[in-house]
Amino acid sequence: MCCLSCGFIGLGLIGGSIARALKENIPQIRIIAYDISAETLRLALHEGIVDSAAPAIDESFSDCDYIFLCAPVKRNDANLAAVKKVMKPDCLLTDVGSVKSGIHEAVHQAGLDECFIGGHPMAGNERVGFVNSKASLLENAFYILTPTSSVSQRQLEAYRSLVLKMRAIPLILDYRKHDYVTAAVSHLPHIIASALVNLVHDRDSEDGIMKMVAAGGFKDITRIASSQAVMWQQICLSNTSNISMLLDDYIKALTAFKEDLDAKKETALYDRFEDARLYRDSFINASSGPIKRSYSISVEIADKSGALAHIVSLLAGRGLSIKNIGITHNRESDDGVLKIEFYEERSMTEAAGLLKEKGYIVFLLLL
The missing domain is CATH 1.10.3660.10 (6-phosphogluconate dehydrogenase C-terminal like domain)
Incomplete structure (x- = not known):
C-alpha cells in the first residue's frame, strides 16, 4: 500500500494508537492530523507519528485516502461539514466512536453515505490522550466496521485490509446491532x-x-x-x-x-x-475471542532489596520468557505477592517447579 495518505481529526488515545499502528506497519504511509491541542500535535510531529500538522480542517486533508474522525462525538456535526468541503471524491471517511447510530444519522444528513464506514476499535484503557497511545493497543482487538448500505464492496474490503495491517481483527456489523x-x-x-x-x-x-x-x-x-x-x-x-x-x-x-x-x-x-x-x-x-487464556503464577516474596531480581535471574537462567510481571501489596504483612505471566503453559509449569525447588511459595493462576 504505497504512498497511502491518512488524515486524523483528533489525536487522542484511540486516534493516536491507530496512527501509531499504521506508521509502524505501513512504512511509506503519510499522516496528516488536526487537534485542538497544539502540544499534542507538537509531540506527534516530534515522535514522527504525524508527517504534517494542520491548523484547521482545511485543504491539508484534500489528498487523504482515509480520514479518521477521532474527536469527541459532540463535535461530529461541525467536523463532518468541514471535512465534506475538502475531502476528495474517492476518500473513505470513518470514525472511532463506541456508539454508531448518531454518526450514521449525521453522515446521512450530510449526504456522505457513499464514502462512510463506521469504525470502533474494541480497545482502550483508563488513561487518555495521545501521550498514552500505543500501537499495541489494537493488537488482537476486535475492530468493528459498520458500513452504510451505499458503500461499495471494494471500499469495505480495502478498509478491512487496512485494519488487518494494524494487527486488529475486523468484524463487520450493522450499526444498530453494534x-x-x-x-x-x-x-x-x-x-x-x-x-x-x-x-x-x-x-x-x-x-x-x-x-x-x-x-x-x-x-x-x-x-x-x-x-x-x-x-x-x-x-x-x-x-x-x-x-x-x-x-x-x-x-x-x-x-x-x-x-x-x-x-x-x-x-x-x-x-x-x-x-x-x-x-x-x-x-x-474460544479461539477467535479477544479474552485469551492467561498462564500466570503468584509467588510470595520478602519486601526487601534484591528479592525480585533473584527470581527474575532464576527464570532467565532457565531460558523462560516472561510476558508480564508485577508486585501486589494487599495483605496484612509487609511482604508482597509477585504475579508473573508467561506466554505458554509449559513455561508457567516449569517456572513454578523451579521456584518451589528454591523454597518459594508458589500458586498457579491458570485462567
Missing part, C-alpha cells in the same frame, strides 16, 4: 462498576475499612470505573435505549439472585455461579 452488542459487553459493565464503587463509598465506615481492604475481585471488577466520566456520560446519552433495556434485564437478574439468596436456596445459588463460570470459561477457550 450498538445493542456494545451496550451489553461494554457500556453496561461501566455502569455496574461505577455503581459498585459508589455503593462501597456510601456504605463504608468512617475509618474507611472497605476502601482499605478492597483488592482482588473488587479491584478487577471496578477497574473500568476509573475511566473518564465525561466520555461515559456521553456514551450513555448516545446509546440510552439499548443500555436502559439491558440494565432493566440486569436488575431483574439481580432481583432473582437476591430472592434465591434470601431463601437460602443452595441448589439455585450453586447453579447460578456454575452457569456463569462455565459460560465465562467458554470466552477464554
